[in-house]
Amino acid sequence: MKIGMVLYPTFGGSGVVGTELGKALAAKGHEVHFITYSQPVRLGSFRENIFYHEVVVTDYPLFDFQPYETELTSKMVDVVKYEKLDVLHVHYAIPHASAAFLAKQILKSQGIHIPVVTTLHGTDITLVGRDPSFEPVITFCINESDAVTAVSNSLKASTYKHFNITRQIDVIPNFIVVDEDNEGFSEQMRRKYACDGEKIICHISNFRKVKRIEDVVKVFALIAAQTPAKLILIGDGPDRYHAERLSRELGINEKVIFLGKLRDTAHVLSFSDLFLLPSETESFGLAALEAMAMGVPVISSNTGGIPEVNEHGYSGFLSEVGDVQDMAKNAVDLLTSGKLETYKIQAKNKAKEFTIELILPKYEEIYEKLVMNSKG
Numbered sequence: 574m575k576i577g578m579v580l581y582p583t584f585g586g587s588g589v590v591g592t593e594l595g596k597a598l599a600a601k602g603h604e605v606h607f608i609t610y611s612q613p614v615r616l617g618s619f620r621e622n623i624f625y626h627e628v629v630v631t632d633y634p635l636f637d638f639q640p641y642e643t644e645l646t647s648k649m650v651d652v653v654k655y656e657k658l659d660v661l662h663v664h665y666a667i668p669h670a671s672a673a674f675l676a677k678q679i680l681k682s683q684g685i686h687i688p689v690v691t692t693l694h695g696t697d698i699t700l701v702g703r704d705p706s707f708e709p710v711i712t713f714c715i716n717e718s719d720a721v722t723a724v725s726n727s728l729k730a731s732t733y734k735h736f737n738i739t740r741q742i743d744v745i746p747n748f749i750v751v752d753e754d755n756e757g758f759s760e761q762m763r764r765k766y767a768c769d770g771e772k773i774i775c776h777i778s779n780f781r782k783v784k785r786i787e788d789v790v791k792v793f794a795l796i797a798a799q800t801p802a803k804l805i806l807i808g809d810g811p812d813r814y815h816a817e818r819l820s821r822e823l824g825i826n827e828k829v830i831f832l833g834k835l836r837d838t839a840h841v842l843s844f845s846d847l848f849l850l851p852s853e854t855e856s857f858g859l860a861a862l863e864a865m866a867m868g869v870p871v872i873s874s875n876t877g878g879i880p881e882v883n884e885h886g887y888s889g890f891l892s893e894v895g896d897v898q899d900m901a902k903n904a905v906d907l908l909t910s911g912k913l914e915t916y917k918i919q920a921k922n923k924a925k926e927f928t929i930e931l932i933l934p935k936y937e938e939i940y941e942k943l944v945m946n947s948k949g
Contacts, residue, residue, distance in 0.1 A: 574940055575604045577652055579645070579673065580664040582613040585779070586747065586859040587694035589615055590724070591664040593750050594936065597929050599623045601937075606652055610641070614836060626652050642668040649676035653687050659944045662690045662936075666698070667707060670714035688943035690936075691718040693742075695856025695877075698732050712736045720939050725878030728856040743939070746881070747857045748932040749866045749924060763844035766830060771801040772908050775845035775869065777838055777860045778852075780810025785874075788851040788897050790816050792872070794823045795901030800908050804829045805845065807838055842867040846913060847904055850879065853894055858882045865889075866924040870916040872904045888923040889916065 576598060580591035592615040595605040599622035606624045607613060616625070628648045630639040649672060652658060661676075663669035670691040680687055691714065698711075715721055715738055722745045723729040729742045767773050774793055778784040786806075793804040806816065806829065813831065820826040835841070842848070848864035850873040855861075858879040861871045865882070871889035873879050885891040890903035907913050 574659045574944060575606070575657060576940065577606045577608055577649065577656075577658045577661040578664075579608045579649065579661065579669045580613065582607075582609045582611045582616075586724075586857065587664045587692075588613055589859065590694070590747050591662075591692075592616055593748070593929065594662075594933070595623065596620065597750070597933050598937075601933070606656055606658060608645070608648055608652055610645075624656070642672050645669070646672040646675045646679070649673060650679050653680055654683070654685060658687060659947075660688050660690060660940050662692065662940075664692045665694060666691060666711045666714055670718060671710055674714055674717050686947050688719040688947050690720045690722065690939060690943065691715060692745075693721065693723045693728055693732060693856075695724070695728060698728060698735065698856070708736065712738065716740055719943050722936075722939070724857045725881050727878040727881065731856075743935075745932060745935045746927055747859050747862065748927050748929045749862055750929050751866060760844075762840065766805060766844075767803045768801070771803055772846040773844060774802055774804045774847045774849060774904070775807070775841060775864065776804070776849045777807040777864075778810070778850075780808050780812045780816070782812060783853045784810075784812070785851045785853055785895070786812040786816045787819050788895065788900075789849050790819045790823065790825075790829065791897045792849055792851065792900045792904065793829070794820075794825050795897065796904050796908070797825055797828055799905050802828065802908070805832060805841060806830065807832050807835050807841060809834050838863065839867060842869055845869050847872060847907065848889075849900070849904075850874065850883075851892075851894070851897070851900060852876065852879070855879050861889075862924055862927055865920040868917040868921040870907060870913070870920045872900050872907075874900075882923075882927070884923055887916075888920040 578595040581588045592613040599605045604622050608626045610628045628645050630641050630644050663673045673689045721742045723742050724747045726744050729744050776789045780786050796802050820829040848869045848871045850861050855877045862882050871883045873883050874894045875891035883889045892899040
């Protein structure tokens with residue numbers, strides 16, 4: 574099949590999943606065409622069966638804001654028409670599903686029928702979609718898609734709750750791609766960040782309010798008061814300053830390491846002992862899954878799709894949002910009771926339920942069904 578993949582090309586979960594899905598499809602012999610405004614960060618170097626089409630937005634003086642959605646629509650029409658695509662897969666409702674609907678109508682007027690798959694990833698429903706000004710567009714685009722998937726049962730339920738959706742939503746969870754090159758543990762690298770006997774706690778996010786970065790620092794302060802440990806924070810965003818300030822106020826700033834944005838987080842995870850994810854909400858919890866895949870147990874909040882990934886008492890522990898005392902208690906118990914090595918193995922085993930080998934056929938089945946119907 575020839576598949577068009579439309580996504581945000583950034584470090585966010587939808588961009589990562591969409592890019593890795595496209596790479597896996599290409600490896601199986603499908604022809605994959607990425608359509609976005611810059612090369613996806615996870616795309617890497619040249620690969621067979623992968624093509625990239627850049628959406629270039631013209632800066633006309635007439636417009637106060639660049640008309641990205643219009644340019645994206647035109648690019649989709651062009652790529653579908655001249656590359657003879659079989660299906661379009663768009664990640665995120667706005668603006669990708671809305672642009673895909675318009676592209677589909679333009680192509681239809683030219684006698685070309687292209688099925689559209691929309692994957693809902695989270696903030697397009699839980700944040701953007703709750704804005705009344707976006708709701709009619711999101712509802713319409715979801716209902717007009719030929720197939721709709723959501724990355725968790727929690728997100729599916731939220732979509733039905735907040736929008737008047739009249740069509741079926743299939744749950745296809747996010748996945749991880751295990752890179753064998755990243756599995757090697759480096760004791761030398763670990764010693765750059767922690768002394769012998771110190772445990773390494775890790776957190777990765779975009780440092781937005783929903784991630785509750787200050788809770789990460791508070792939980793770590795409670796952990797560090799009971800057992801030697803260091804905290805490594807990966808990422809950047811609006812709440813980084815608050816985390817830095819709080820770590821100084823709590824007197825733990827020398828134990829907290831801010832690495833900023835990293836393209837490859839697996840190396841840090843490979844020598845981490847515990848992963849903290851105290852988010853207000855998560856549609857899935859891809860960062861937790863990536864940690865588990867590296868054998869790192871997760872201490873997290875019990876919200877959104879996280880419980881579908883992090884199994885309480887097996888791959889880690891769940892606490893109510895904001896309950897830093899319970900999170901710290903669970904973390905200290907894991908780090909000091911002799912259970913840690915067992916939980917590391919269990920976390921890795923749990924992550925194996927979400928490998929690309931298990932998830933990819935679910936998308937292929939949807940594509941094949943839609944292509945067959947469109948040609949029939």
